[in-house]
Amino acid sequence: MVFISYKSEDVDLARKIAEAMMSVGMRVWFAEYKILDSEWDVMNSSWDDFTKVIQKGIERSSSGICLTSEAYGESKYCLFEMSMLLEKLGPDKLIEVKTPGDLKLYEKFPALKNVPSIFHRTLEATFNELLSMGTIGLLPKVYITNTRPSTGVKHLNYEDWGIQFDTSEWNLLSKGENRKVYYRQLEDVKLYLHISRHLLVGDDNKVELFESKGIDDRVIYEYNLRNTYRYINQSLRRFLNKINLIGIHLFFFKGYNHFGFTYQISGPFSTLFTKKLIRQYTITLPYPDVNNRSPNCQKAEIIIKASTLRLGKSTRLKDFLKYIPFFDAFVRSGT
Secondary structure (H helix, E strand, C coil): CEEEEECHHHHHHHHHHHHHHHCCCCCEECHHHHHHHCCCCCCCCCHHHHHHHHHHHHHCCCEEEEEECHHHHCCHHHHHHHHHHHHHCCHHHEEEEECCCCHHHHHHCHHHHHCCEEECCCHHHHHHHHHHCHHHCCCCCCCCCCCCCCCCCCEEEECCCCEEEECCCCEEEEEECCEEEEEEEECCEEEEEEEEEEEECHHHHHCCCCECCCCCHHHHHHHHHHHHHHHHHHHHCCCCCEEEEEEEEEEEECCEEEEEEEEEEECCCCCCCCCEEEEEEEEEEECCCCCCCCCCCCEEEEEEEEEEECCCCCCCHHHHHHHHHHHHHHHHCCC
């Protein structure tokens, strides 16, 4: 199993590496998925128990990838992981991805100088360079889809927010008030985006906004986990018989932290889908009520639910993850 060690600011790269490996069946210890597999409970467990979960993950791993940076070197949690990885695995079983790296780390961990390293440039370039290091036995040859945002002219606009998403590669399937559905055909699978917008009022308007810089990894993880449970309990369970939460995700948009989650459903749609996987991106931003139509609303959400459809076939997580780069590219196209 490959352990991924990273600071939250580098989660986009960490998740891309982890999910690409998972999509070809590799066993990966990546916190966004593995914490949910553990016995750690946000409501009843302590942060000491959380640390023990990380420790067990490292003990079960045979290799590791460390995404180092100045923020990584200043995080006591990351330093704990680095210390354990070097002690448990040794330099020859690690790869360092510098984003950029922190020279002070080499003073704290002299053995890190013997770890093979690369400098992070772009997501695609870094991953391709990791693949070229396959001689140390960490990574297989993984096909990475080219998902750079299109240069087309079709956009989904939220003019009152000044936000638009590139829909050049997507087809509009249906629309309603504050809701649109897009699809994209890829060989024998269709990709779907269900996009809706909601003004937050009452208790929902109390949702906090965190800026992307200077974040505490565990505070953000707990916040995202609580928001995920809140959303599932309020918005999903009334419609579905069963929800299996698989992963909790952090992503950045317009200078703020946002949460997403991957889940599997069964219920009213089970006649069509034995198992259906969905990746939800929840974007929460200040609401600029320029027309003073909603004076009690200070925030609003854009919810993007991404799914795939292959008639007559169940979707396994490893297969679903192959298409996540298309959904991520759509979200990243938002400006």
